[in-house]
Amino acid sequence: MNIYLAAKYSRMEELRGYRDELTALGHTVTSSWLEDDPAGCDESDPTNARLAECANQNLEDILSADLMVLFTGGPQSPGRNIEFGYAVGQSIPVRIVGPRESVFHHVGRVIGVHADWADFLEVL
Numbered sequence: 001m002n003i004y005l006a007a008k009y010s011r012m013e014e015l016r017g018y019r020d021e022l023t024a025l026g027h028t029v030t031s032s033w034l035e036d037d038p039a040g041c042d043e044s045d046p047t048n049a050r051l052a053e054c055a056n057q058n059l060e061d062i063l064s065a066d067l068m069v070l071f072t073g074g075p076q077s078p079g080r081n082i083e084f085g086y087a088v089g090q091s092i093p094v095r096i097v098g099p100r101e102s103v104f105h106h107v108g109r110v111i112g113v114h115a116d117w118a119d120f121l122e123v124l
Contacts, residue, residue: 003027004030005034058079059086072101
């Protein structure tokens with residue numbers, strides 16, 4: 001299965017570990033943002049010339065996925081919420097790891113909500 005992992009950019013290292021677990025199970029993780037140079041897509045610098053490129057690549061990565069896993073909890077992140085909305089708009093199923101944070105986390109494309117990563121792996 002092709003899986004897109006969506007989370008706050010600051011959780012990159014954590015998600016790299018999850019990516020490695022999924023790969024070991026035979027899945028493909030389409031989230032190329034996990035490979036980025038952390039400064040390459042830094043949203044805190046609005047003059048960063050790579051931001052449009054980074055955004056377009058993320059959208060392509062989502063489209064190539066059969067499933068999105070959205071990591072919630074902690075401060076809101078506009079990026080992961082936009083990715084979530086895009087996946088829902090493209091009819092890509094979503095599983096949430098963490099609490100529902102929005103009314104939109106109750107739409108039919110959300111096919112599961114999991115307390116943590118281990119809970120998600122049990123149903124995968």
